[in-house]
Amino acid sequence: MTAHAETAVAFSPRRIAAMMLRYWYLLRSSWPRLVELIYWPTVQMITWGFLQLYVMQNGGLFARAAGTFIGAVLLWDILFRGQLGFSISFLEEMWSRNIGNLMMSPLRPFEFVTALMVMSVVRLLIGAVPVTILAIVFFGFNLYGLGLALVAFFINLMLTSWAVGIFVSGLVLRNGLGAENFAWSIMFLFMPLTCVYYPVTTLPVWLQPAAWVLPPTYVFEGMRALLIDHTFRADLMLDALGLNVIFFGGGVFGFLKLLQSARRHGSLMQTGE
Amino acid sequence: MSASPTIQVEGLVKIYKKLPAVDGVSFSIAPGSVTGLLGGNGAGKTTTIAMIMGLIMPTAGRVTVLGAEIPRERYRVLHRMNFESPYVEMPMRLTIRQNLTVFGMLYGVSDLAHRIQQLGEALELTDLLDRPTGKLSAGQKTRVSLAKSLINSPQLLLLDEPTASLDPDTADWVRARLQRYCRDHHATVLLASHNMAEVERMCDRVIIMKQGRIEDDDKPSRLLARYGRRTLEEVFLDVARRRDEAREAAL
Numbered sequence: 001m002t003a004h005a006e007t008a009v010a011f012s013p014r015r016i017a018a019m020m021l022r023y024w025y026l027l028r029s030s031w032p033r034l035v036e037l038i039y040w041p042t043v044q045m046i047t048w049g050f051l052q053l054y055v056m057q058n059g060g061l062f063a064r065a066a067g068t069f070i071g072a073v074l075l076w077d078i079l080f081r082g083q084l085g086f087s088i089s090f091l092e093e094m095w096s097r098n099i100g101n102l103m104m105s106p107l108r109p110f111e112f113v114t115a116l117m118v119m120s121v122v123r124l125l126i127g128a129v130p131v132t133i134l135a136i137v138f139f140g141f142n143l144y145g146l147g148l149a150l151v152a153f154f155i156n157l158m159l160t161s162w163a164v165g166i167f168v169s170g171l172v173l174r175n176g177l178g179a180e181n182f183a184w185s186i187m188f189l190f191m192p193l194t195c196v197y198y199p200v201t202t203l204p205v206w207l208q209p210a211a212w213v214l215p216p217t218y219v220f221e222g223m224r225a226l227l228i229d230h231t232f233r234a235d236l237m238l239d240a241l242g243l244n245v246i247f248f249g250g251g252v253f254g255f256l257k258l259l260q261s262a263r264r265h266g267s268l269m270q271t272g273e
Numbered sequence: 274m275s276a277s278p279t280i281q282v283e284g285l286v287k288i289y290k291k292l293p294a295v296d297g298v299s300f301s302i303a304p305g306s307v308t309g310l311l312g313g314n315g316a317g318k319t320t321t322i323a324m325i326m327g328l329i330m331p332t333a334g335r336v337t338v339l340g341a342e343i344p345r346e347r348y349r350v351l352h353r354m355n356f357e358s359p360y361v362e363m364p365m366r367l368t369i370r371q372n373l374t375v376f377g378m379l380y381g382v383s384d385l386a387h388r389i390q391q392l393g394e395a396l397e398l399t400d401l402l403d404r405p406t407g408k409l410s411a412g413q414k415t416r417v418s419l420a421k422s423l424i425n426s427p428q429l430l431l432l433d434e435p436t437a438s439l440d441p442d443t444a445d446w447v448r449a450r451l452q453r454y455c456r457d458h459h460a461t462v463l464l465a466s467h468n469m470a471e472v473e474r475m476c477d478r479v480i481i482m483k484q485g486r487i488e489d490d491d492k493p494s495r496l497l498a499r500y501g502r503r504t505l506e507e508v509f510l511d512v513a514r515r516r517d518e519a520r521e522a523a524l
Binding site: 010017021025030103107263265266268269 | 405
């Protein structure tokens with residue numbers, strides 16, 4: 001019998017592929033899941049797109065900021081949907097009571113997290129690509145026109161979304177599905193402080209340092225600099241990257257500590273409410 | 274010289290909020306044996322098995338499985354063991370074949386398509402392989418869980434109430450398949466159950482637990498002789514009531 005052919009290797013691409021296959025099978029088998037990926041980003045983009053049209057038609061200062069609303073919506077969606085994509089794939093294991101099977105299998109926490117990260121990108125692309133094309137068609141806003149800056153924005157936003165997604169998954173593992181609401185709402189805690197739709201200077205002076213602690217703030221400021229002043233602020237992207245390294249490390253550390261705590265408290269056997 | 278035990282448990286303790294769920298349990302399980310962990314609800318069977326699997330961290334004590342210390346070295350041996358429990362389920366939307374493919378890949382099974390075919394035939398699932406797991410009957414789902422637990426031809430199989438909620442005929446069928454697997458693969462089985470008939474039929478050794486402790490540990494035939502009883506159910510009731518009477522007398 002060759003069933004034990006694979007020894008206990010520390011990091012197995014095959015196990016990561018197994019988990020990605022599992023989520024792909026799930027997406028493929030459920031059209032509501034696929035529609036859900038596209039529906040909300042489309043609604044958001046259309047709503048903000050029309051608002052932007054209105055503001056532009058009324059001229060003034062805002063006319064200069066052409067594209068910032070839709071740009072902000074699309075970048076916010078990368079951040080929000082990236083985290084949600086990670087968390088929902090994880091929650092699927094909790095909802096299906098499969099987490100015990102996985103925790104008892106040779107799948108390592110880092111492999112599980114890697115699979116969830118890759119799937120968050122896949123889910124994001126399924127939703128975001130059609131929406132960005134609609135933005136070109138309806139409002140003439142071409143996100144891809146941002147070029148290499150878009151790559152820098154994307155990497156930084158995904159890193160933040162993963163850091164938050166990893167930490168929230170740890171919370172759910174430790175506390176059961178009672179903590180599920182964090183997965184849906186935690187990113188909205190970031191929204192006012194990361195200054196998605198307005199510059200950081202809009203915030204009260206005492207609150208601005210809190211905004212600059214969050215990596216997405218640098219991305220949204222960078223986007224405005226690019227669209228309004230036509231300047232790519234590499235310094236902002238590097239600052240965001242530095243903070244993201246800390247956020248990501250903190251997320252992984254928190255996840256491992258919460259997993260350890262779940263093992264101590266027996267939460268992995270009781271993953272309900 | 275005897276072979277080293279497949280499972281070695283020494284002074285295992287698990288305390289939840291000052292309440293002991295498992296209270297100083299020690300035993301060792303020989304390779305190729307089928308051992309029943311018998312006890313009522315709350316006896317500590319599931320917690321003991323979960324600690325052996327590394328899903329729950331003990332408060333005190335030591336667990337060694339296939340020579341690896343659990344939970345520290347669990348990844349050294351997880352691909353050589355598997356389990357089935359009513360506390361976990363297979364993803365419902367995936368077909369049986371998809372589920373077995375995913376778990377086969379996780380366990381590093383080579384020639385996976387052939388292995389799935391083999392299990393499909395052995396567990397009479399061939400015609401159902403492309404049906405979503407959620408659309409199966411309880412008995413069929415149990416067979417799928419069994420297929421998952423055998424996907425990597427484990428040397429150690431941990432079974433927690435493997436026939437719970439099954440009708441007697443299906444339960445009997447599952448037991449027969451498990452016995453055949455153990456015989457053919459010289460696999461070690463630790464079976465937690467409160468189904469006395471199941472334990473009596475399958476196990477060559479019985480560990481009776483109550484309130485987190487081991488109350489008795491012997492071969493079924495010796496337990497029957499020692500208690501002067503005809504069935505393990507009667508033995509179990511003797512053990513269960515012995516302590517209750519002692520407690521009432523003390524009060």
